[in-house]
Amino acid sequence: MVFESDAVEMVARLMALSARTAPKARGIDVIKTMIVTGEEKTTLAEAMREFGEKHNIDYFIRDAGNVAVSDACLLIGSLLHDAVNLDCGGCGYSTCAEMLDAQRETLPSATPYRGPNCIVRMADLGIAVGSAAKTASIHNVDNRVMYTAGVGALSLGWLEGCGVAYGIPLRASGKDIFFDRTR
Numbered sequence: 125m126v127f128e129s130d131a132v133e134m135v136a137r138l139m140a141l142s143a144r145t146a147p148k149a150r151g152i153d154v155i156k157t158m159i160v161t162g163e164e165k166t167t168l169a170e171a172m173r174e175f176g177e178k179h180n181i182d183y184f185i186r187d188a189g190n191v192a193v194s195d196a197c198l199l200i201g202s203l204l205h206d207a208v209n210l211d212c213g214g215c216g217y218s219t220c221a222e223m224l225d226a227q228r229e230t231l232p233s234a235t236p237y238r239g240p241n242c243i244v245r246m247a248d249l250g251i252a253v254g255s256a257a258k259t260a261s262i263h264n265v266d267n268r269v270m271y272t273a274g275v276g277a278l279s280l281g282w283l284e285g286c287g288v289a290y291g292i293p294l295r296a297s298g299k300d301i302f303f304d305r306t307r
Contacts, residue, residue: 128296132195133161135263136294139198139256146255148248154203155252156283161196168197168291172276175236187272190301194293198256199277201286202249207242214243227287236275238287246288253290266295268302 140157148154160168169192176184191197204227207220217223223240253269260267273291283289295301 129195131263132265132294132296133159135260135265136161136196136198138263139259139292139294142255142259143198143200143252146248146252148251149208149244152206152208154206154245154248156201156203156286158199158277158282159196160199160277165191165194165197167280168199168273168276168282171280172272175275175279176272184272184275187270188276190268191270191273191276191291191293193301194295197273197291197293199274199283199289199291200249200253200256201274201277201283201289202241202245203285204238204241204287205285206245208244210244212243215240236278238278241287249288249290253292256292260292260294264296266297266300266302267292 136159140159143155143157169188172184172188172191176182176188205224207224209220211219215223217226217240220242223242226240227238257267257269270291270293273293274289277283277289277291278286
């Protein structure tokens with residue numbers, strides 16, 4: 125299966141390219157990506173498992189098992205300290221300046237994401253994640269978008285400067301490991 129794992133890593137690079145070139149508001153790129161394999165992937169799975177055990181959240185532990193047996197995992201995050209400067213109020217604040225000021229407040233350590241976040245930048249992140257997942261699908265690589273893998277990556281300090289992240293573990297096998305999961 126070495127050639128299949130190599131192919132999955134190539135697809136992960138194509139997915140990172142899809143995330144990078146996905147449309148972004150005002151043409152400003154606030155997306156960070158990271159591909160994890162081998163020991164890094166094991167470290168990510170363990171961080172997810174630890175988070176699940178610490179907070180008694182079973183689906184983190186389930187997802188950690190999927191990441192552990194995947195061939196690779198693409199992480200995609202959005203930089204926190206950014207706003208589109210539309211003063212749209214979608215973040216819950218009247219102005220982008222107010223939202224950026226609120227970001228400087230410290231959130232409890234149990235909070236997996238940092239915020240508040242610009243709603244337009246969160247849409248940019250969603251488009252980037254969707255573009256990456258589409259690329260995996262085009263190349264017939266089993267995948268699943270995971271909030272839990274993003275939380276694990278951020279808890280490790282990966283994707284520096286990002287407040288929100290998702291992970292997309294990838295697997296090439298005869299049976300989709302992300303389909304009929306328990307818990």
